[in-house]
Amino acid sequence: MKMVICPYCKKPIEKRDQLVTVSNLFRIRPYHYVCYQKVEQETKTIWSFWTPLNGMVGNIRFIILLSLALWFLLTDSLGLGGELIGVISLYNVMIHMTSFFLYEKKVPK
Numbered sequence: 001m002k003m004v005i006c007p008y009c010k011k012p013i014e015k016r017d018q019l020v021t022v023s024n025l026f027r028i029r030p031y032h033y034v035c036y037q038k039v040e041q042e043t044k045t046i047w048s049f050w051t052p053l054n055g056m057v058g059n060i061r062f063i064i065l066l067s068l069a070l071w072f073l074l075t076d077s078l079g080l081g082g083e084l085i086g087v088i089s090l091y092n093v094m095i096h097m098t099s100f101f102l103y104e105k106k107v108p109k
Helices: 033-042 056-074 079-104
Strands: 019-024 027-032
Touching: 019 033, 019 079, 027 033, 027 079, 056 079
Parallel strands: none
Antiparallel strands: 019 027
16 A cells, blocks of 8 residues: 655655645645644745644534535525535535545555
8 A cells, every 4th residue: 555645744644643634725635743733834824725624623524514515405495506505515525535535544543
């Protein structure tokens, strides 16, 4: 199995509790927890464009957006606007699932 390499320090990520997967629009990157904190400190913008996907906050957001997507796509709430909201929230769900299968599943617990 191919190892997951941190793009900041170029070292392999050996345990799942060290892994932080982040996304910025269509990019998903794995970092060590410490390396991600360094990347956040080096960022000079007002807003953080990298959003963590795993961890407690990422999992809660995944559950909320999955239920929102299912609600708006399977019911006729808000008509076409509801379907648009469902598709947008489904995008975030797909990014989270892609991150899980690309990186989190490869790193041992």
